[in-house]
Amino acid sequence: MSVMELREWWGLIEEARAACGSSAGDRDSADDPLPGEVLSRVAALPPSSIVAFGRCFSSVFDSAFLAPLWAAAYLIEGGCGDDGFMDFRAGLMLQGRSAFDAAVAAPDSLADLPVVQRMATTGKGWLGCEAMLYVARTAYTRSTGSPSGYDEALATRSPTRPSPARGERWDLEDDEQMRLHLPRLAALFLS
Template identity: 25%
Template sequence: MDVDEFWDLIERSGRETDTRSTRVAWLVDELSRRPVEEIIDYDVWWITTHNRGCTTDLYAAYRCVFGSGSLDGFEYFVSWLISLGRETFEAVADCPDRLIKQPQVLHLLELEESYNNALKPRPQDPEQMREELPEFESLAYAPYDAYERVSGKDSDTLVDAVAARGISGGFSLNPALGSVPHGERWDLDDESELARRLPRIARFRDR
């Protein structure tokens, strides 16, 4: 499986389903029709893509736009960003300041404003509320479920197979700070640096 096939699966899963749970199930079923090596390929591309998004600048953009500093939440946000498709993901990964221009992000911000101003009732159904979050943790688990189904082995062996190819997921490890996003570190509370790196998002935050 090459990177084009990986993105084709991600995008088809969105077109052919209408909820997050059915989307994950679709991916698991589709991957389960393939040999184990292709499932490993898929996970390699997933982790490589996810790592590309886990940068300090994108974390700063996420924190400013959605008001959350959670590293777990940021990881799940990057999964959601991947779920939006290749064009959107690559545009934002290449320039995190573009996050505030994405239609899906603007839609979520408009929804939140409507809820806060009592223009629209907030959903009571937990499943519906999850559909609106800019986080998609479960999307990352699809290859593990498919791997167990096809290989009959524990998903830990998938982690080992991916690691054998020199790929590991998660944040970089900073001895002083623990797990942190990849890329150059900078003071996220420095207003002038934020405005220099993320000018659109700085203007959005200060409006």
């Protein structure tokens, strides 16, 4: 069984971002090249490394299951349910490690992302990326011809995702609470 270090996992994301150039942070394009670039890089790995990528993905993904980050997603997206928050966290990974780590530590830092600023001024775009949720499984299927080995390998993974989301909660419909907890994002998204 292959083990992938977080440094290596983030390295794959950063390499894909570099290959996409200025399009890497642009989640607004229907033909966004970044998810496909990540998929190509992961599919080139041996199957055991693809499984390791999937495990690492789950760990990073679960680390962002935080109520304050969900509140930020709610504000940015104009509402955000369970599926939307999954897409949001997956898309946040594609912004790169420094943006991801900053958002996990302080969700209001999302106000610094150009894609978020563009969303605030134009009302267009998104940060989420559903395709990223399926990269490892799709890459494994491309590599081996079947997803069954991937599914079996990940079925043994013990769930680490907390429920409910960790961290401080507040009323997401209360603009004053949003301004108090996420002042920079509130300044961008609340009138």
